[in-house]
Amino acid sequence: MLNFENTQPIIYQGSCLENLPNLQSNSIDLIITSPPYLNRYDYTRTYALELAFLGCNEEKVKHLRQTMLSCTVENHDKHDYLEKLYSTIERYSDFLKVHSTFEKQAALQEVLEILEIYRKQGKLNNKNIVRMIHNYFYEMCFVIYESARILKPGGIMAMINDNVRYAGEEIPVDLILSDIAHSFGLTTRHIWTLGRGKGNSSQQMGNHGRSELRKCVYIWEKQTL
Ligand SMILES: C[S@@+](CC[C@H](N)C(=O)[O-])C[C@H]1O[C@@H](n2cnc3c(N)ncnc32)[C@H](O)[C@@H]1O
Numbered sequence: 515m516l517n518f519e520n521t522q523p524i525i526y527q528g529s530c531l532e533n534l535p536n537l538q539s540n541s542i543d544l545i546i547t548s549p550p551y552l553n554r555y556d557y558t559r560t561y562a563l564e565l566a567f568l569g570c571n572e573e574k575v576k577h578l579r580q581t582m583l584s585c586t587v588e589n590h591d592k593h594d595y596l597e598k599l600y601s602t603i604e605r606y607s608d609f610l611k612v613h614s615t616f617e618k619q620a621a622l623q624e625v626l627e628i629l630e631i632y633r634k635q636g637k638l639n640n641k642n643i644v645r646m647i648h649n650y651f652y653e654m655c656f657v658i659y660e661s662a663r664i665l666k667p668g669g670i671m672a673m674i675n676d677n678v679r680y681a682g683e684e685i686p687v688d689l690i691l692s693d694i695a696h697s698f699g700l701t702t703r704h705i706w707t708l709g710r711g712k713g714n715s716s717q718q719m720g721n722h723g724r725s726e727l728r729k730c731v732y733i734w735e736k737q738t739l
Pocket residue numbers: 528529530531548549550551557581582583
């Protein structure tokens with residue numbers, strides 16, 4: 515039985531890509547997270563008013579946008595930044611492990627290949643969509659790897675996320691992320707889906723008909739040693 519009496523929350527400001535690597539291994543009982551979805555929402559625009567009240571000028575907002583997990587067509591690649599980060603904290607072998615797990619995820623690589631063909635055929639309404647999807651999963655690999663590392667054996671990670679569709683191609687974000695989690699020692703206990711998922715945008719419905727996209731909560735458990 516966990517005892518939460520007389521505990522004080524600690525709030526870490528900054529990107530999870532930088533904060534998670536500093537947390538101790540096997541130290542956390544439960545992670546609950548709602549990361550950005552792969553849906554092109556720009557949170558610096560969602561929270562524009564709050565950021566303005568906090569005194570963020572345009573330059574700061576632009577910088578913040580690039581430090582966030584990639585989920586917009588404006589986000590740049592963080593490969594070099596992550597490589598440098600893991601070198602600095604003397605965990606380069608972890609960087610290589612995460613990098614190769616990303617490259618080996620077969621379903622993801624297949625999706626990226628198909629969308630790259632669509633991009634060349636001009637079927638995507640923005641040329642940076644493939645880059646965004648690549649970067650989203652690349653960065654989520656690091657988040658999941660670090661989360662698995664800091665969880666105690668038997669600890670639970672709960673994530674809420676949506677599947678998405680681009681140019682008619684459904685991306686099973688739930689299955690891809692769960693497979694990546696498995697590579698890092700997390701067993702999928704449940705993928706709970708909302709009774710009624712999200713439909714398509716009206717533009718997508720016109721081209722591809724209406725079909726449901728899963729909106730899920732994943733429950734992953736760290737394998738005991
Ligand atoms: C789907 S929303 C979840 C919002 C949350 N449930 C709430 O009520 O505030 C995703 C959140 O992830 C945050 N985010 C994006 N990149 C991040 C990063 N690198 N580190 C930490 N949080 C990030 C966004 O600012 C956004 O608030």
